[in-house]
Amino acid sequence: MKNHGLGDWIHRRRVRSRGRTALISAAGEQTYDQLAQRVDQLTNALADRGLSPGDRVAYLGENSAAFLETLFAAGSLGAVFVPLNTRLAPPEIQFALQDSGARLLVTSTTLSALAAPASRDTAVERILTVEDAPSRSEEPAAFPVPVEQFEAVLASGGTGRLDVAVELDDLAVILYTSGTTGNPKGAMLTHGNLTWNAINVLTDFDLSSKDVALMIAPLFHVAALGQGALPVLLKGGSIILEQRFEPGRVLALIEEHQVTNISGVPTTFQLICEHPAWEDTDISSLRNLTCGGSAVPLRVLDAYERRGLAFTMGYGMTETSPGATTLPPAYSRPKQGSGGLPHFHTDVRVVDPSDRPCPVGEVGEIQVHGPNVITEYWNRPEATASSFVQEADGLWLKTGDMGYFDEDGFLFISDRLKDMIISGGENIYPAQVEQQIAALEAVAAVAVIGVEDARWGEVPRAVVVVREGHELTEDQVLSHLDGKLARYKIPKSVVFVESMPRTASGKIRKPDLRRQFA
CATH class of the missing domain: 3.30.300.30 (ANL, C-terminal domain)
Structure with a gap:
């Protein structure tokens, strides 16, 4: 096999996990072998339309099977996947399309009014629309380039596998981070970055092939993609894809599908435990609750602990794919407020303005090094030069966040240097x-x-x-x-x-x- 990146994951899973459920979404259930066949067809269809290794394929849509199919098809082709935040305004979407030079845009029909103006004056040559809602009566969006229906394109592709040479160091995904001085920066995540991040998750979170992960956060965010979906698929578990977060529906899905894993932010977990159905819903299947973004409030910790649950918390960013540290559930109380310990295959340090390590308890800038950390930004040599420190063991990412280590090696975030x-x-x-x-x-x-x-x-x-x-x-x-x-x-x-x-x-x-x- 020539492909050593993400594009090979589902192909290998089709044999190891034949007949097992990979995805549950609005489109229905897909087994690993069904998902692999659709990825192969889409890969061939994209190649038939002139897409080649290195080309950028953008996706603007909510959580869906098509999102992951496009990601893995791009990886199979050696192309680069560019997920776009659906909550952005048209000028912001347009900037990402222009900056990435994406040749193809895949978008959901419900976001056509956003995609149409955003795709003007860009390198986009063709748009594929994913039907994610019943046809509506209003005037169709005026796209500036030819438009095809996603399912029709996929169906046109051959079923044979394209074995394109892809190495772990090759670019897999460009994820745009909010700009500190205006325009966003495209973080260049390689196949190796995402693979090693998934390995970190499998090591530190103890996932199994029997896990069922409910994705309530959007996959265009690196946390949902890197910490949630990809590790579960690498391990052969099942993913439930929800297009939007509704606490009552989350509780119903947990009970119906015996969900084991949920990732979110403190707000989502708070809304779940405050829902009227919280006390009467069977949530005994849950075992992994992963929370990021900020510390979980004590009242939320109390609500979940009363039902025998604890949180795995962590610290990270797009540039670390995204895991830098993780706080195991056993420490959620004794180390409350901490970002946790460095991930298993990742190094974290706190340094002074001269990049010398700070002693225990002293606040300094947090820097991260490891195979899950990017080494550059797309089209931003000046940002790349200012964001990394070259050491004998390689590049260290300057996070711009301030923090300190306690005597047990747990990281605490004290301030945001960049005012985020x-x-x-x-x-x-x-x-x-x-x-x-x-x-x-x-x-x-x-x-x-x-x-x-x-x-x-x-x-x-x-x-x-x-x-x-x-x-x-x-x-x-x-x-x-x-x-x-x-x-x-x-x-x-x-x-x-x-x-x-x-x-x-x-x-x-x-x-x-x-x-x-x-």
Whole structure:
């Protein structure tokens, strides 16, 4: 076999797990051998349409069998998969398509109104539509390039396997991370990055081929894809794909399918245990609850512990595919608030400004090294140069996050050097929001900070100085952002101030703003 990457996984599973359920989705159930056949057909169909190794294939859609089929078909072909966040605004989607140079876009029919304008003035040559809802009566979207139906394209492909040479160092996925200075960066995840991350999960989370994972988080996020779906499929377990999160339905699916694994953020787990059906639902099958994004509130820990469950928590990012550390369930109480221990095949260190290791308890920048860590960004040589430290043992990723190790080797996150806001599991970089608000003529200065929120953990708040001689209201600021940014990035409130606290060099002192307005 020439293909040593993700594209070979399902082919190998078709024999080892023949007859076992791989996917359960709105399209029905698929066994591993059925999934492998569809991946082979799609691979051939894409090759017939001129796609070749290295070409980028973008996907804009909710969780579905088609998402994973496209991922594995791209891997089988040696092409590069580019999953897009469905919550982004058209200009944000368009940027990712332009920057990646994607030649093909696969999109769900319900997102046609988003995909059509976003695909204009890009390298996209063809669009495949996945039917994910009954046909609607409104006017069809005006796509700028030829459109084909996903199932028809797949059916046109031959069933023979294309054995394309793919190595672990080859690029598998480009995942866009929110930009700290405007535009997002494309993290270049290789087949090796994703494979080693899956091995870390299998080692530290003790998964088995009998596991049933319920995917309630979107697969276009690296956590759901890298920590949830891929390790389970590598091991031969089953995945239930949900297009959107509904706590009552989650409880029903747990009972119906004897779900063993769920991954999410604190907000999702809180909404599940607060649902009226929580106490009466049989959740005895659950054994792996994985939570990331921020620490689980004590009241949520209590609710699950009363039913005999504990959480595996962790710390990571897109650039680490995404696992950097993990906190085993046994330590969820004694080390509450910790990101945990480094993953089995990953190294983590805390360093001072000269990149020297900090002693226990001393705060410094968190850096990560390992086979699951990317080594560069797509089309961003300057970001690559500034984001890594070359050491004798290889590159170390500068996370931009601050933290410390305790005496037992557990990592604690103390601050975010890059001021990132995490809202309901979504990363929000204030600079991108500030850039849009600053475009308003009436704005003299703006800073975006995170404020605590009972449901989402934290939400953005804009602090604005109005230019002399102008007037501006909160509604005007928020309406200006509508359609330019994903809705979760838009501040939930605006505070107007006379002036900003600044450093001697003129930089806005955000810690001061947080103390006053957060």
